[in-house]
Amino acid sequence: MPFDLRPLTLPESERPARRDARAVAFWLLGVAGLVWMMVAIGGATRLTGSGLSIMEWAPLSGALPPLTEAEWQRLYDLYRTIPQYALVNQGFGLEGFKEIFWLEWIHRQWGRLIGLAYAAGLAWFWLRGRIPSGYKPRLLLLLALGGLQGGVGWYMVASGFEADRTAVAPYRLVIHLGLALVIYGALLWTALGLLRPERDAPDTARPVRAAVRVTFWAVVAAMLAGGFVAGTRAGFTWNTFPLMDGALVPSGLLSLDPWWRNLTANLMTVQFNHRVLATLAGLAALAAVALAVRRLPSGHARRAVLGLGAAVALQYGLGVATLLWVVPVSLGTLHQATAVLVLTAGLVALHALRPARRAP
Template sequence: MPFDTPPAAAQSRLRPRTVAYWLLSVAGLVWIMVAIGGATRLTGSGLSIMEWAPLSGTLPPLSEAEWQRLYDLYRTVPQYALLNAGFGMEGFKQIFWLEWLHRFWGRLIGLAYLLPFLWLWWRGAIPRALMPRLWLLFALGGLQGAIGWFMVASGFQADRTAVSPYRLVLHLSMAFVLFGLLVWTALGLLRPAPAALPPAEEARRGKVRRQVQWAFWLAAATMLAGGFVAGTRAGFTYNTFPLMDGALIPVGYLDLSPSWLNLTENLAAVQFNHRLLATLTGLAAAGLAVAALRHLPSGFARSAALVMAASVVAQYALGVLTLVHVVPVSLGTLHQTVAVGVLAAGLCAWHGLRAPPR
């Protein structure tokens, strides 16, 4: 098995805990990256840099001529003409710096992953069975950078003032996948496979594990729906709760044709679906808390399950607060950030309750 304890002769070289702490550090950087990305989206900063320059773009503009060149490029995109015309160099610099920080942080994550990885590999500290997954993570990180540019480029099209919601959801989903793989891999190194339990105890744990899985996948679906809320700016409409313009199901829920477009482009349907999935997740989390208190003894698994339930409730309340205040940048960014916390708590709970190997 990939996370079995190595033979004693190899213990002097392998450092699973060191590898785990490194992966968790990278996961923390990804978490911050998601927060910065949320602020970038909400401030409309993402289209301020019209060039994809993985190496030369590391440094910000160092002369007035370079600032002017980049500003002139930005003035060619529809967002400038339709939203920001005449806001001047100072206005441009405000949105530029946030997008530059977003891209710089992505480069920092790449270095924070690659350099320790090569050093640990050279030192023989990484279990051999783990190498394919670590190379996959590196490849997915590079792919995420390309997806980011693919998303940004969609905002340069005529009559667009923001990026494509489909590409935004793809970019956000990949960030969640990377974060999840990093955390799950680290947990596997820190907490090896559990020993076999008596059948009755394993049955009780199985009940809670299924509840965790339901809550986790509902939370993931809610995050996906939230990506379309963000991409279509649906959160700036229907800013009442729990009703939407006085109705439980908003008028015009199925206005678009073909009908599947309502799931991703109809503002009323997009926001309603996000609300519905969030409510189902909240109910699943409440059931999880009850199941954990009834069936689990004190310990990591019980604590992780209760933290997951609490994080879902906190995220639900934060979502309502963000909505009724018409998505201020601070609350919107925090809402996207706490979503990663829900994901982390769910992974810890699921991992703590996994069944022993056969």
């Protein structure tokens, strides 16, 4: 992303603190990269139906995969008790079970890796006294959120074992995805603050900042709406664009009663909402780019807004392709991973456009 990592010219007395800040920032960026990969792995897990293959919550012992045929058979027999096996995968055998098991095991193992990388890094910087002043509470909060995410993940998976389900509950999926994005965003924003503490956007940036904010929140809303698309598998229907069921605004969007159930339970409405929010994000990004070209001088802030526009355009194109090709695993996973790229670009742009602090 377009943020400047060149060393600053600082007085000798300030250089150790600046080195510590940069070191902590790079550690946080590394953990954020692991979270980004986790989101992509989670997308692949969902698209392949692998998420329900491990039916036990074992944060420590689960780090080891099955080591004997007896253990494989035990886990397979356990999986055969849930509706997903009976209605989707019946008869696919132990070898078929192993295929979906390994992806979910990698997903959970990656979560353990993130926790270890964060906890070990935090302990190392803390014990060496290298955490910048004022950042300890925030870093502890991020540790707590990471632990909470593990519990939310199991809360989501457990919903798929209910008698009438072959996948996890959409609401729980969105909560799990949303918390992952919050953690990622907090890691990135904290790292950006350590790398670029200056707030020096010019006064001419005010309308650009407003357009970027609209873009950012439209992107967040589209991502959460995409979670409901994923959770209900609404992307496997109405695979045309820009028309949907032969119209720009199809009939049947409010067919459920009460009306608010349509927002999360009506597959047509769920997909339509995602389309509309993604389009709004695209239009807002276009406006932000136009304003940046007119009002911002060449430099970091302008590049950041142009990067946001490019990321939104790429994601929009991927979304259309994913829909038209009826959500292949490769494109669906790439679409989910690129959503984090858009979130990254939005946060970088917002950070670059922070107004200068006014003197009292």
